[in-house]
Amino acid sequence: MSVMAVRRFFAGYLVITISGAAAEKFMNLASGLGFPLWDISCGGESTIFKTGVDSFFELAPLARKTGCRLRIMRKAGWPFFYRRLRRRRGLFLGAGLFVFLLYFFSSFILFIRVEGAETLGRERIMAAAEKAGLRTGLPKSGLDKERLAAAMLLLEPELAWVGINIQGTSLVIEVVEKSRPPAGDERPAHLVAARDGLIVDLLLITGEPRVRLGETVRRGQLLIEGVLYPGTYPVAPLAVRARGEVWARVWYAGYGEAALQEPVATRTGRREVSWTLVADGREVLRLGRDGAPFRHFDVETGKQRLPERIAPVPVELITSIKHELHLRVQELSLEQALALAAERAREQAVLQLPAGVEPRHIDLRQITTGSGQPVRVRYVLETLENIAVVQEIAGGE
Amino acid sequence: MDGKEGKRWRRELADFLELPREIILNLPRLTIVGTMQCLLENHRGVIEYTNEMIRIAVAEGEIIIRGDNLVIRTLAGEEIAVEGKISSLDFES
Numbered sequence: 314m315s316v317m318a319v320r321r322f323f324a325g326y327l328v329i330t331i332s333g334a335a336a337e338k339f340m341n342l343a344s345g346l347g348f349p350l351w352d353i354s355c356g357g358e359s360t361i362f363k364t365g366v367d368s369f370f371e372l373a374p375l376a377r378k379t380g381c382r383l384r385i386m387r388k389a390g391w392p393f394f395y396r397r398l399r400r401r402r403g404l405f406l407g408a409g410l411f412v413f414l415l416y417f418f419s420s421f422i423l424f425i426r427v428e429g430a431e432t433l434g435r436e437r438i439m440a441a442a443e444k445a446g447l448r449t450g451l452p453k454s455g456l457d458k459e460r461l462a463a464a465m466l467l468l469e470p471e472l473a474w475v476g477i478n479i480q481g482t483s484l485v486i487e488v489v490e491k492s493r494p495p496a497g498d499e500r501p502a503h504l505v506a507a508r509d510g511l512i513v514d515l516l517l518i519t520g521e522p523r524v525r526l527g528e529t530v531r532r533g534q535l536l537i538e539g540v541l542y543p544g545t546y547p548v549a550p551l552a553v554r555a556r557g558e559v560w561a562r563v564w565y566a567g568y569g570e571a572a573l574q575e576p577v578a579t580r581t582g583r584r585e586v587s588w589t590l591v592a593d594g595r596e597v598l599r600l601g602r603d604g605a606p607f608r609h610f611d612v613e614t615g616k617q618r619l620p621e622r623i624a625p626v627p628v629e630l631i632t633s634i635k636h637e638l639h640l641r642v643q644e645l646s647l648e649q650a651l652a653l654a655a656e657r658a659r660e661q662a663v664l665q666l667p668a669g670v671e672p673r674h675i676d677l678r679q680i681t682t683g684s685g686q687p688v689r690v691r692y693v694l695e696t697l698e699n700i701a702v703v704q705e706i707a708g709g710e
Numbered sequence: 711m712d713g714k715e716g717k718r719w720r721r722e723l724a725d726f727l728e729l730p731r732e733i734i735l736n737l738p739r740l741t742i743v744g745t746m747q748c749l750l751e752n753h754r755g756v757i758e759y760t761n762e763m764i765r766i767a768v769a770e771g772e773i774i775i776r777g778d779n780l781v782i783r784t785l786a787g788e789e790i791a792v793e794g795k796i797s798s799l800d801f802e803s
Binding site for chain 2: 336337340341344345347349350351352353354355360362
């Protein structure tokens with residue numbers, strides 16, 4: 314809409330039909346005298362045009378002069394609309410009331426929604442919300458969301474967090490429930506040694522200690538008995554779940570040896586690849602040479618499994634690569650042999666180490682052998698661990 | 711004779727001063743947008759108007775616009791804007 318059209322709308326305009334032979338003459342005269350005409354269209358016998366409200370009374374004598382008849386078809390624009398509006402006050406009031414009511418009712422909470430309730434259930438959270446003073450029909454303004462959320466947290470101890478949001482006319486209570494650790498196992502049990510070790514520290518929470526500091530224990534030995542003795546009272550001993558920590562020095566030993574003349578295998582680079590297709594546990598297809606293609610070789614295999622959503626039975630492609638090896642004997646110096654043996658012993662020892670445990674002390678000892686014999690090494694890792702593990706008491710005490 | 715002489719003189723003046731000729735020579739100026747709109751300035755009035763044809767008087771004759779559903783969008787003192795499906799424009803003197 315152009316600026317001109319807006320101006321015309323607010324000033325108000327008339328839609329006029331003009332009939333008569335000299336309509337063109339009338340239009341020329343009118344526009345020549347400075348009365349703007351617009352949207353002139355021809356409708357059969359008569360011509361329709363629009364003109365400003367003020368122009369009409371000036372135009373009427375012109376029409377008479379040119380022998381034309383003017384007839385107002387429609388009055389349009391803001392002034393006429395406003396007059397109609399004033400005449401139909403009820404409509405105007407109704408429209409106003411509608412907007413007001415819409416605004417008024419949208420300023421209340423009409424719905425309450427709960428999100429994030431998994432185990433507690435909506436009813437329980439709604440009950441807490443009601444107790445905190447939250448209900449439908451409250452005005453949105455003046456609602457202290459933070460205070461309500463805090464009150465709900467206090468009222469419902471199973472909630473970890475509460476957030477209150479307003480979305481239109483609905484109020485959303487977002488909750489996060491407390492996740493509790495599973496209830497402690499209360500069945501009677503002993504604590505026994507997980508591995509051999511020397512007790513260095515003992516923290517007793519429940520039960521009767523059955524070892525002393527400095528004592529060497531074997532794996533499976535009873536450390537803390539899950540029984541409470543009543544002392545001097547004449548009551549039967551009570552079976553409980555022993556609790557505590559028993560810290561012990563634990564040793565892990567590895568053994569390695571290395572001859573002064575070590576056979577060394579190196580891959581020559583020649584290789585033979587074969588593929589095997591296995592479906593449902595049975596070999597279906599094999600590609601490549603079978604058997605032993607080289608005198609010395611090692612085999613590297615890889616598996617690829619077809620996703621089960623594609624194949625109805627498990628299908629696997631096994632790729633095996635046989636690398637040819639070249640064997641030769643390597644002469645080692647005593648130091649080299651020692652280092653090799655130590656490395657092998659270390660690997661063995663470290664393999665036994667439980668996850669997450671760091672060795673505190675490392676002891677490396679060469680086992681004396683005669684000359685010409687392989688070098689032998691003992692590698693001992695010492696750790697400090699809590700060796701107490703739970704052992705249920707079968708059928709109670 | 712005087713008119714003819716005067717006209718030549720005015721054209722030369724317009725060329726010399728690089729003034730728009732339509733002002734000096736009192737000629738109509740036509741602006742056409744595709745076949746849908748035609749703006750004519752410096753006219754002398756509408757001679758005939760129907761849906762299919764509009765004849766407009768200009769300084770030296772008339773301009774005839776033919777087409778379909780022709781509507782005079784504005785008609786003011788010196789300016790006339792015609793809209794519709796314009797099929798031809800003729801100059802007659």
